[in-house]
Amino acid sequence: MIPEYLLRAFLASIMISVLLGMLSPLINMKGLAFLTHATFHSLLFGAVLGMILGLLIGNLGIIIWVALVVTIFVVVTIAEIENRGFTSDTAIGIISSFVAGATVLGFGLLYKVMASRPYFALSESIVSYLTGEVFLITISDLEMLIFGGFLLFLAMLFLYRDFLYVSFDPEGVESYGGNVRAYLMVLYIIVGAIGALIVKTVGLITLQVVAVLPGAIAMMLSDDLRKIVGISLFLTLCIEILSIFLAYATNIPPSGIATILLGIIYGTLVFKK
């Protein structure tokens, strides 16, 4: 009999793989790795802030929502700065420094608040946002992941072609009457929302790798869009599932295993070329 927590981890991994597997080629094609990084860091800030507020009001369920709001606020601000004519790197640089500083300050505050409230659920340790806790995922976490994930999946699916066109030639899209600002805003929000939805399960430290490498690997293996998305999806799924079972067998955190496996595949391909 499969333990229930393993089943939950398994289902969560499928959803996560679908989201990241589809997003990853876009991140690579559009060159959004830096933005993804910034986004995921703002998630940590959001989580810290959410935890402080959650502890204060006695409801840790708000963490993910606070993280989501903070992250969307951050990506929208970055997009706005870009719209003012600054490069993406500049916009991200400015915002990231605020986010990084605020995170450190937030940790200081969080420890103070935690010291004043010794009893809270173990599943809400801030460390789980860093390393991921796929085995601690609850039924309500899972419901939310699947429901939210499905919506994000649809959004990505229906706008995929537009995201490709905007990555290929933003000026072209603009000149033919498309709204590049709106597409980029939606894409950034999708990146932020996917991050918020899965950060607790995958963990911030490895999210960056799992969101970027499968697409990079797929793009080394094929030039055909369908194949690229297919390989990326398949690879993410295999890695996620495999690492869950390896983690179950060895007691090493699964996100760490996933990252290392991806690193090995990517490294092998790069050296072979």
Next chain:
Amino acid sequence: MEAVKAENVNIYYDGYIAVENLTFKLEEGETLLLLGPNGAGKTTLLRTLAGFHKEYTGKLFVFGKSPQEVKDFISYVPQSHTLNERVPLTALEVVAMGGIYKKSFIHFKIPNEILKSAEEVLEFVGLRHIMNKPFKELSGGQKQRVLLARALISNPKLLLLDEPLSALDPSARVEVANILSKIKKEKGITMIITTHDVNPLTEIGDKIMLLNKQLVAFGTPEEVLRDEIISRVYGPLSKAIKIGSKLYCIIGDVHIHRGERR
């Protein structure tokens, strides 16, 4: 009717003036070749006419209206190096892109009628047979023709082409120039074409503009392609030569200009 009319136009970037006091007229159906050294403001002028760049003063009309108002009639083809070829699109998908954005926001599937017109314009530029090939794998000349097809799919009245011949070898230049000449003959679209190499295009150029921040010369090829005029922009080694009825331009020191800028 005038396709383009500019009166005392100044174009700026954050207050810094890039094109100064420009006045000219282009009739509908005419082709204008826009010449000038690097940094002369050619791209700037095109982008302003296309309605992308809005920081200008003076009177600027495209078909009697402001560029933004007639965006739908204008197709702008950027220099091809601005394209991100990491994105795997086929030639057909690239062309279809020119036709989908006026109607809707979401394009899960390209509408059939757009695919059909995409095939037709690809046929027009002689590339229907490679429509399913990845754009990245096409030759330079073919890429440029695909971009022309993309610009044509929306039936524009004004085509703005930024250096469609640059980065092409001489035979590909002729290949693209032939398509431009076909567009002029069969579709009669007004075109403004920037180029560093005027020779493959002298046949289709009704007007030539020499720009170097300011208007240096504007007129028919015979009026503009004279030693004393082109040497003002391209230096003393530049020459205009007439062979038969065709005018050629030998621009001696364009590379020296480039070298100085680095």
